[in-house]
Amino acid sequence: MKTAIKILDSKKEYREEIQKILSKEQYAMFRRKAASRLHKYIERYKDLPRGVHSHTDEKIFPAAAVYMTAKEFMTQEQAYAVIENASVKICAKLGPLKTIMKLPFMPALFIGMWDPMTKNNFGASCGFKNKFYPRKKDSYRMDILQCPYMTYFTKLGCPELTKIFCENDERIYGHLPGVVFERSGTLGKGAEKCDFYIRKA
Numbered sequence: 001m002k003t004a005i006k007i008l009d010s011k012k013e014y015r016e017e018i019q020k021i022l023s024k025e026q027y028a029m030f031r032r033k034a035a036s037r038l039h040k041y042i043e044r045y046k047d048l049p050r051g052v053h054s055h056t057d058e059k060i061f062p063a064a065a066v067y068m069t070a071k072e073f074m075t076q077e078q079a080y081a082v083i084e085n086a087s088v089k090i091c092a093k094l095g096p097l098k099t100i101m102k103l104p105f106m107p108a109l110f111i112g113m114w115d116p117m118t119k120n121n122f123g124a125s126c127g128f129k130n131k132f133y134p135r136k137k138d139s140y141r142m143d144i145l146q147c148p149y150m151t152y153f154t155k156l157g158c159p160e161l162t163k164i165f166c167e168n169d170e171r172i173y174g175h176l177p178g179v180v181f182e183r184s185g186t187l188g189k190g191a192e193k194c195d196f197y198i199r200k201a
Contacts (some may be wrong), residue, residue, distance in 0.1 A: 004039035007062055009082065013086035014066045021074055021082075030073055039162035041156065051126035059165070064156040075087050084164050091171040098177060107138075107178030109201050114140040127151065131193075139199035143147060147194065150187045162188030 009029065019027055041061040048056060065081050070079035100106055108183075115135060122128050122144065129146035150162045166186035173181040179196050185191025 001035065001039045004042060005035045007057065008035050008038055008065070011066070011086070013089040014062070016089075017086050018066070018070060021078060026073060026151055030096070032070055033072065034065045034069040040195065041065060041182060045152075049125060051123075052148055054121070055126060058151055060149055060152045063161055063165075064153060064158050065069075067161060068156070072133040078184060080099055080160065083161055087168055090104075090173065091168055094172055098155075098175070101177045105142075111138060111140050111177075111198060111200065114142075114196075118142055118196075124188050127181070136175075139197070141198075142196045144187065144194040144196070146193075159188075162186075164188075166194060167185050169196070185195055 015027075018030060022030055042057060042168055044059075045123060067079050067083050070082055084126065101110065102107055116133075118187075119132070120128070123130060127148035128144055130151055131143040131145060133141040133143075147162070149165045150159065153159050153161045163186070166188040167184075169179070170183065173179070178201055180201050181196075182198070186194040188194075
């Protein structure tokens with residue numbers, strides 16, 4: 001339970017959004033219920049591979065626990081907005097990346113990092129099923145055919161949250177200087193794959 005409380009309390013963006021709606025007393029009750037739900041999720045799936053845990057325990061399970069608990073205190077639309085608004089704030093923290101990307105050598109270096117980065121953090125060991133395309137200079141292409149976000153949000157009864165995390169890719173990579181991020185669809189929005197195509201501008 002301590003682990004769940006620690007994880008939940010570290011998500012200050014969720015807390016800020018919840019506290020815009022709930023009173024202090026309501027939030028205290030919400031926190032207890034959300035931590036209990038998060039603890040149950042972690043225990044239920046404690047035997048997942050380490051790579052999958054890197055996504056479930058820090059992102060998927062906390063978002064699901066907050067959302068499912070928030071729906072007991074507010075409308076579903078408000079609960080969804082809590083997760084969406086918090087995600088926007090979290091992605092905005094990567095703002096300094098935009099400044100770094102203005103350096104002349106960074107776009108090429110950034111694109112070159114995608115192959116090892118995606119295979120390490122978003123590959124089979126982390127619960128993803130991918131299609132990797134031959135590497136080309138100044139561009140990178142990959143499809144995600146199966147995703148732990150879709151898998152576990154669905155198992156936990158909130159598949160609609162997947163879309164928010166799909167949109168986080170666009171929030172982070174869609175407006176970086178020196179590169180173009182293109183995508184035709186995502187699993188969370190009903191497509192057969194999440195396609196990633198990033199190239200020098």
